[in-house]
Amino acid sequence: MRILSMLVDREICVGDLAIALDMNESAVSHQLRTLCAIRLVSFRKQGRHVFYRLQDHHVLTFYQAIFEHLDETTA
Template sequence: MANPNPAETEQCAVQHPVNLNNIRFLHRDLLSVEKSQRMAEFFSLLGDANRLRILSALAVQELCVCDLAAAVKMSESAVSHQLRALRSMRLVGYRKQGRNVFYSLKDHHVLNLYREVAEHLDEEE
């Protein structure tokens, strides 16, 4: 039988009373159930490699669907589908210019999030 995962079996060695001051302090910054659910959906949306590639292109410049599709080597239909999902979580925005629609990252928060994660992954261990 395999050894159990230590993180799953780890408990306090000695039972002690809960420190209510710590708990009260923590509650000020603890995520609400609703916000944690929204964040989980947000990060789940980012769990798709194609969406991340689209974000990486938009981190460089504003693009129309046809240019995005060529850049990430996907069909325009597939890119449009991914953009709808990204728009639903307010990660990308768009503007119309005549018959063309141009997409960009919604704001600096999205760009910073993308850059921070990319930088974190490039760090040596």
């Protein structure tokens, strides 16, 4: 969920995600491969960098529904 929340507004490279999440790049890459495999995120390569983004607007809707549900359960 932390990775998805960072991808809501923009695409981000693995290195920047790792720094923001205080994780190593290998761990972030592993999570992103899983998210790609289930088609929640997609990626593009630019030189040596790989940029990830939410797959499409359906994923954003899905994310927002989960976020709202979690917010309701903690209130």
